[in-house]
Amino acid sequence: MIIGALKENKKDENRVALTPESAQLLAKLGHKCLIEKGAGVGAGFTDAEYKSAGVKVLASLGDVIKNSEALIRVNQPSSAEIKKYKAGQILITFIWPAQNPQLVKELNKKKVTALSMDMIPRISRAQKMDALSSMANIAGYRAVIEAANNFGRFFTGQITAAGRVPPAKVLVIGAGVAGLAAIGAAQGLGAVVRAFDVRPEVAEQIESMGGEFLFLDFDESGSTEGGYAAPSSPEFRKKQLECFREQAPDIDILITTALIPGRDAPKLWLKDMVAKMKPGSVIVDLAAEKGGNCDLTKPDKKIVAKNGVTVIGYTDFPSRMAKQSSSLYANNIRHLFDDLTPEKDGKVAINLEDDVIRGALVAHDGKVMFPPPAPKVKAVSTTKNKEVSDRTPEQLKTEEANAVRKAGAFQVGMLILGGMIIGLLGQYAPPAFMQHFIVFVLSCFVGFQVIWNVSHALHTPLMAVTNAISGIIVVGALLQVGSSNLVVEVLASVSVLIATINIVGGFLVTKRMLAMFQKS
Template sequence: MKIGALKETYQGEARVAMTPDSAAQLQKLGHECLIESGAGVAAGFADDLYKSAGVTVVDGAKSLWDAADVVIKVREPSKAEAAMVRSSQTLISFFWPAQNEEMLNLFKDKGATAVAMDMVPRISRAQKMDALSSMANIAGYRAVIEAGNNFGRFFTGQITAAGKVPPAKVLIVGAGVAGLAAIGTATSLGAVTYAFDVRPEVAEQIESMGAEFVFLEFEEAAQDGAATGGYAAPSSPEFREKQLEKFREMAPEIDIVITTALIPGRPAPKLWTEDMVRLMKPGSVIVDLAAEKGGNCDLTVMDQKIVTDNGVTIVGYTDFPSRMAAQASTLYSTNIRHMLTDLTPNKDGEIFHNMEDDVIRGATVTHNSEITFPPPPPRVKAIAAAKPKAPEKSAGEKAAEAAAAMKKAGRNQIAMLVIGGVLMLLIGTVAPASFLQHFIVFALACFVGFHVIWGVAHSLHTPLMAVTNAVSSIIILGALLQIGSSSIIVTLLSAIAILIASINIVGGFMVTRRMLAMFQKS
């Protein structure tokens, strides 16, 4: 099959759906690759690079539509592009079918197949094709960079001879892929980072990346992110009011706000209101990643940067991935390549559109002159169902179990004491006096040595150091008891044992302390 990549016509769009590297991989599947002349120039891929990779460079979009069996692109098709599609042709691109009913009908009437990269189901097997996550990852990173470009201070705190610089305080609203990327970037730059999400289960992810989860004291059933494809579900009006109240409380102290909240098929929820903007300090920055869908901030203007009367900068750009065109094109073309790999199971260059496949069926919005959107739920859930919990035990049952455990432990201790007493009696009856003297020294050294080491703070006990230091303490105590021996050899060996074991104990704790210091924040 002939796979053709179009040059993007959307103003400011610099990405391209095929790179020289992805073209080489597609050719291994048996496909022939075509690209419109100049399609990759804005992303740093000249036509000569494509020619070197064996790609045919075609002049003009019409020529490419006429020659290709499968057309790939980034942005959703324009009306002019859709007019060139022919029957049995396949388009793979972002499509946004919920907002493009007219385009769906046009593709259905023409008998063309449309594969929407924004409809790839969020299941484990489809992660390699998840273009939304790829682009959101870039957008989250770039949002922090844009915020820093408009913020007139350091992100990290500093103490210099000229004075102390406090760290910037950053709030990330929404902890999806873009939000987590923004959290990682902000914390790596040294900012004090806070993050909020309506899904309480993401708190662990937020905290693992060094940010503080903004917790709301509100009784509401947990959202089921898997039911909506990994996205947050709409919140109740009561929850939203509590959420806005919390943001209003935080607004005067926050320097940078990055909003990422989106709900598929709906306008972006308004989470940062005009009065919150007025509460922020002059020089603060808001970066609204939901600007294309109406924005999470009341004052966001799509594709523009504005400065409010109180000196707050609001960035509403919608082309964050395009501002890193080379990286974005590389990731997106890889997503497209993996989709085409699934569409070419026999690797013979022939497309097999298997509508029984969860991923292909989920992403296909028109096929065989039918609109196939919305797709049925995938048979494999994005998040596995939790295992059923064991029934909670009553307080009486727990107390009975604890009492039974204590009795069992007591019986075991008595049995060990009896066995120990019998062994000591046998040893005392049979063994000579000299053996008993050394045996008592050994027993005392073991008992006292372990108690000395385990008395040290638990934070200094790595598994290896704890055991080796306990053994060394036994050696020291045994040597101390033997150092007064009448034998010069015994005295000398005892002194050497004390020296070496002391070095081991002190060195062990010093190494452990240094290891712990590496994980402590300054």
């Protein structure tokens, strides 16, 4: 199939849907690539680079459309562009079908097979094609860089000869992909990071990134089946705003990322909260394109409030890092073509039974395919958690006691069986052998009992010190060093050397391992 990459027509859009690297990978799937002249310049890819990667560069948009079987781009096409499309062509781009029903009708009227990158389902297999997550990751990182650029101090705390510099305090609202990226970037710059999300299950993710999760004393989860945030109840919202008002005077940087699919962004940072913030503080609103989470946000603009708080409402954060964004987006599209080309022979197959392809499909064969059916594989499994939550503390204690009783009965049975085997051996084996054999068996039993009850995290230092203890054989070796037999003396000397390495090395490794568990 011939794939054509179009130049973006949106103002200040620097991204491109095809990179020289992704073109080479598409060629391995049996596809040929075309690109409109100058399409990659804004992202730092020259026409010469495309040519060297085997991509044919055409002079105009019309030429690319005319010579392509599939078209790829970043943003929605204009009505004038759609009129140039041919029936049966494939279009892959961000369509946002719920917000652009007229665009869907125009594409369907031209009998175009349209796949929307924003409709890729949130299932494990589709993560490599999840362009929304790719762009959100970049937006979260860039938001912190933008905040740092507009903030008048260091992010990290410092103690210098001129005095102490306190670390910046950052609050991130919304712990999706963008929020977690912002937490990681702010933490990396040395800031003290706090975060809030209506989904309490993301607390562990926030803490793993080095942030502090702000808990609400309220029994409500704002998580949908697909893992997205859901609208909050009035009571929950009241508690939420109270928490934010408490945080407002203390923080220096606020990054908001809260969005609800198919709705305008919820207003979470009100005018009175902005008024409570310190002069010089910065707000970066990543939800600006959908109206913003802050009352003062103006899309695509940076304003300064009366009290000196800077409010940034840029909607083109991924485009401000065009080279990185283009690379990730082009890889997402390449992975989608990987699924569309199951035989790797350059022939695209629209498999309506495939959850990913069907989920992204907006129009096909003159039919509107949006909205898609629910995927067969759920993004978030709730069955297991439900089963666990149904058990009472008394039931859990009973189950634990039964497990201990069962393990004890098994051990007693094994001891009886072992005793019978040893008794049987004792009838025929010589006394010297039985003495050593019984010591060996008891050592195995005691060793098993000791190791089994030690935490897995401590197994390595435990084995290291056990290795050192085994070096006690050095005593036996020293007793044999003075032997009149040359062979015995050589073997004894080698044993002393090896045992010494065991002793010294074992304790050194143990010391280093245990140091890893110390806080300081």
